[in-house]
Each structure stands twice: as C-alpha cells, then as structure tokens.
Amino acid sequence: MESQQNQAPKPLWSGRFDATPSGELELFGASLTFDRRLWREDIAGSVAHATMLGRQGVLDEADVDAIRAGLARIADEIEAGTFVFDPTVDEDVHMAIERVLTERIGPAGGRLHTGRSRNDQTVTDGRLAAKGFAASLHDAALDLVAALAERAEGESGVVMPGYTHLQPAQPVLLSHHLLAYAWMLLRDCRRFDAALDAADASPLGSAALAGTTYPLDRAMTAGAMGFSSVIPNSMDAVADRDFVCDLVYACSMCQMHLSRLCEELIVWSTAEFGFVEMDDAHSTGSSIMPQKKNPDFCELVRGKTGRVYGDLVSILTVLKGIPLTYDKDLQEDKEPMFDAFDTVLGSLHAVTGMVRTMRVRSDRMAEAAHEGFMAATDLADYLVGKGMPFREAHGVVGRVVADCVKAGVTLQDLTAEELRSWSPLFGDDAPDAVAIDAVVSRRTTFGGTAPDAVAEQLALLKEAVAGEAR
Structure with missing residues (x-):
C-alpha cells in the first residue's frame, strides 16, 4: 500500500466528500496552468485580508505575522522560479499558495481563509x-x-493620394x-x-x-x-x-x-x-x-x-x-x-x-498624387465660383475626366484654352485650380488637410496626449 506521505494531498475542500474526482477530471477542472500568472494579485489580496483580520481582532498578530512572512517567502520563490506549481496536486493558484503556506507555517495558514471564499x-x-x-x-x-x-511632424509637407473605395480620391x-x-x-x-x-x-x-x-x-x-x-x-x-x-x-x-x-x-x-x-x-x-x-x-x-x-x-x-x-x-x-x-x-x-x-x-507619394484625377473636385469648385450650379459643374468635369482618360492625359496637362472647350467659364487661371499643392492647401476647414489645419490638429493631439500621460 502506498504510504500516506506519498499520496497526493486532498483538496482543501475535501471534508464533505468520501471520494474526489479522478486524476483526469482533476486536470480537466484545474485552472492552475493559466491562472498561476495571478500569483502576485493573489498574494497581495491575501496579505490585505490577513492584515485586516488582525486589525479586526479575528486573528492574533502572531498569526498575521506568520502569514505575511510565509507569503513573502512564497513570492520570492515564485519570482526566482523555484516554486513548483503542479496541476496534479493543486486546482488553482489560490489553493497552491494556501496549501504550501499551511504546510510551512501550520494552523496559521489555515486561518488565512477566514471570512473569505474562493x-x-x-x-x-x-x-x-x-x-x-x-x-x-x-x-x-x-x-x-x-x-x-x-x-506626422517629421513628414510635414509630404503630399500623397487620399482614397475612398481604395480608389484615388483627393490629395492629402x-x-x-x-x-x-x-x-x-x-x-x-x-x-x-x-x-x-x-x-x-x-x-x-x-x-x-x-x-x-x-x-x-x-x-x-x-x-x-x-x-x-x-x-x-x-x-x-x-x-x-x-x-x-x-x-x-x-x-x-x-x-x-x-x-x-x-x-x-x-x-x-x-x-x-x-x-x-x-x-x-x-x-x-x-x-x-x-x-x-x-x-x-x-x-x-x-x-x-x-x-x-x-x-x-x-x-x-x-x-x-x-x-x-x-x-x-x-x-x-x-x-x-x-x-x-x-x-x-x-x-x-x-x-x-x-x-x-x-x-x-515622399517622391513616389507625390508622383501618385498627380495620378487619378484627384483635383477633379477642385475643378468643379472653380466652375461653382464662376456661378455654375455644383451639379452642373460636376457633370462638366466628369466629361473632362472621361475625355482625358481617352486621350491619356491628366488634368494638370490641360491648358486654359483646352479647358474652355468644355465650358467658356474656364478662365486663364483655371489650371491653377488643379495644381496639387494648391488643392491640398485650400482645405483649410477645421480638421482639413491644409498645412495650417494639420498643424493645428497636431497641436491639439499633443495637448490630448499630455493629458493622457500618467
């Protein structure tokens, strides 16, 4: 017959039971393999609980001192990697620590759980x-x-395509x-x-x-x-x-x-x-x-x-x-x-x-920002500035883009005279409307992509970050 000292210790809750789960079921129910990482929290909670029990007169100070010293030793061993967590012996981190504590300091360890539950x-x-x-x-x-x-601050001034539907939309x-x-x-x-x-x-x-x-x-x-x-x-x-x-x-x-x-x-x-x-x-x-x-x-x-x-x-x-x-x-x-x-x-x-x-x-980003007719909205806005309703201007510029696609040219390739073939409202300054840097700089609304607006946004972000720092 196996000697008593070689038998696995009974669970701390085993008093009610004539039999305990098989080894296979114990392993199935155990959480020690993953909750062992909570050992610091478990010891901190036990120290606080024991100290309070002493203050309230539930435990005497000798027991409290023994508990705290025993837990400190266990913490040192876990930190050093010498404490053995064994899921075939203990169900979870709580029982592992309490069992070893009780083995080492005797009845005082058994009093730690007074007034609390797992x-x-x-x-x-x-x-x-x-x-x-x-x-x-x-x-x-x-x-x-x-x-x-x-x-963002270090790449100030770098222009790139902005996308919607992963298609070139507007430069940012x-x-x-x-x-x-x-x-x-x-x-x-x-x-x-x-x-x-x-x-x-x-x-x-x-x-x-x-x-x-x-x-x-x-x-x-x-x-x-x-x-x-x-x-x-x-x-x-x-x-x-x-x-x-x-x-x-x-x-x-x-x-x-x-x-x-x-x-x-x-x-x-x-x-x-x-x-x-x-x-x-x-x-x-x-x-x-x-x-x-x-x-x-x-x-x-x-x-x-x-x-x-x-x-x-x-x-x-x-x-x-x-x-x-x-x-x-x-x-x-x-x-x-x-x-x-x-x-x-x-x-x-x-x-x-x-x-x-x-x-x-940045060179490739700038090159890509000139592709995909991303200044089309600004060209429509130019016509709106000349008195044309936006929906009509949208249609005109849509035709400009379609013709450019067929001809294999970009909006920046068009002269003012060529633009007037689509609408007499295009003046000599119309090509300026599609200059990519100008397209970016005109978006000055709060939260927009113009350099000054981005600088304002960056300042707000830095202020928010400073407020979040601990």
Whole structure:
C-alpha cells in the first residue's frame, strides 16, 4: 500500500466528500496552468485580508505575522522560479499558495481563509489583473500615438493620394493620414482607462455570495489593494465579469485599429505602391526567393485580430446564461482576458516599432498624387465660383475626366484654352485650380488637410496626449 506521505494531498475542500474526482477530471477542472500568472494579485489580496483580520481582532498578530512572512517567502520563490506549481496536486493558484503556506507555517495558514471564499478571492485577483492590464495597454497605445505624431511632424509637407473605395480620391498630407490613426489610438487609450475604472472596485469580503458573519472591514482591504471603492452588493461582487468584457472589448477595438493601419502599410509597401519601405528589423525574407522583403509583422497583427474578436465572443458567450451567483463557468473568464491582453500588447509594440523605423518615399507619394484625377473636385469648385450650379459643374468635369482618360492625359496637362472647350467659364487661371499643392492647401476647414489645419490638429493631439500621460 502506498504510504500516506506519498499520496497526493486532498483538496482543501475535501471534508464533505468520501471520494474526489479522478486524476483526469482533476486536470480537466484545474485552472492552475493559466491562472498561476495571478500569483502576485493573489498574494497581495491575501496579505490585505490577513492584515485586516488582525486589525479586526479575528486573528492574533502572531498569526498575521506568520502569514505575511510565509507569503513573502512564497513570492520570492515564485519570482526566482523555484516554486513548483503542479496541476496534479493543486486546482488553482489560490489553493497552491494556501496549501504550501499551511504546510510551512501550520494552523496559521489555515486561518488565512477566514471570512473569505474562493468566489470573492478569484474575482479580486481578476480585477487586480485587469487594472494592471488596462494600465499597460493604455501606456503602450499612448506610445504609438506619440510615434504617429512624431512621424506626422517629421513628414510635414509630404503630399500623397487620399482614397475612398481604395480608389484615388483627393490629395492629402501624409501627416493628415497618420494623425487619423493617432486619434483612433487615443480613443483606445480612453477605452482602456474606462476598462480600468470598471475593474477598480473591490469584491473581497463578499465571501461565497452572502457576505460573512466576521467583522470584516472591506474598505480597509480595498484601500490596501489599491481599489478606489467597494462593490456594495455581495452577490453582484462575486458574479460580475462585466469588467472582463469591457477590457476585452477595448482590446478588440484597439486591435481592429492596428489591423487597419497594418493593412495600409502592407499595401503601401508593395512594389505597385512603393510609398514606404519597412525597416529590415521589422521585415522577413523568403526561404526560396532571395529578393523578397515581406511585411510579416504587419500581416501577423492583421491576422491576430480575429483571435481577439474571438476572445470577446468567448467571454460574452460564457456569461450569457449564468444564474447568480458563482458558477464554474466563470473559470473561463481568465484565458480570453489573458489572451486579448497578450496579443494586443505585443501588437502595439510591434506596430510602434514599425511606425518609428519605416522609410517614407515622399517622391513616389507625390508622383501618385498627380495620378487619378484627384483635383477633379477642385475643378468643379472653380466652375461653382464662376456661378455654375455644383451639379452642373460636376457633370462638366466628369466629361473632362472621361475625355482625358481617352486621350491619356491628366488634368494638370490641360491648358486654359483646352479647358474652355468644355465650358467658356474656364478662365486663364483655371489650371491653377488643379495644381496639387494648391488643392491640398485650400482645405483649410477645421480638421482639413491644409498645412495650417494639420498643424493645428497636431497641436491639439499633443495637448490630448499630455493629458493622457500618467
């Protein structure tokens, strides 16, 4: 018969049971393989809880001192990589830490769980993690905003085609184009802020669902852990995972914006466009074609967007049918949050590096800005200035473009005399209306692409970035 010391320890909850799940079922139900990354949060929550129990007279100070010292030692070992997490022994990070603590300090370790449940413990860890994730994502997104602003300022005056339907539409400043993404990412920063705020309330002290008979000071533990408030309903406290949804939604939006930017960088770096060249350190080659330089990291960011969307659908689906309060389904809240955070943070760092190091081919952008009849609207506006209704002017310029396509010439190739063949309202200054730099400079409305308007926009962005900095 196997000796008692060689048998796997019974779960901490095993008192009610004559038998426990088989090894296969234990592994199926275990979360230790992924929730072990919450060890810092778990120890922080336990230290706060033990300290409060001592302050309230529930535990004596000797027990509190032993608990805190034991947890500090465990934290040092985990940090050093010498602590062994074994999912065949422990179901989750909470039980792993508490079991080892109790083995080392004796009965005091068993008193740590007084007045709390894994139900409020696990959601406390999740909220602490979500706050940290949101803060890290906010800062990484803000760094990308800064990178886009730096490139916008550094590429001042570079003209490129603007597109609708991926067809040449009107010329714009590259700075204007880059700042569009900066504003998107700034909104993501604010979504991460909102996700942090959503997680910033303490559930600890709610116990399993109904509170506890012990004289807990929930405000004390909340303050010790850095929470700004206490969740007022114990049932909501243990059942709520809205904060996970908020964080993963913010991740999904941010990843979508990164994917759109990367799609443009992929297109711009093709030989057909040739607008940018990605730095060698942010590109890869081919195993068979020596000449290839592939924007693989852009493609990976674009490809990973689907998995972040999947994380959001996953957590929403987990929550849709769960009755109050805690159900084992809620164990499935962690992996979508972890995966979304890891994926988006990695993507933000990759894209920031690409933006800062890519080479802009301003000559090719300027050349492309003269293609595609992108001054057509300005030519119609010229006729409007001469008294022609816009719809009529639109038709006239449409015919001008159609004839130019047939003749293989651009609007800039036409003389004033040639333009008058389509309308006598075209004066000698009509060719000036289609000069590309002038087309850009005339768009002076707030938010427009004229140099002065872009400079104003950049100043506003810098002010907003300064306000977001922590």
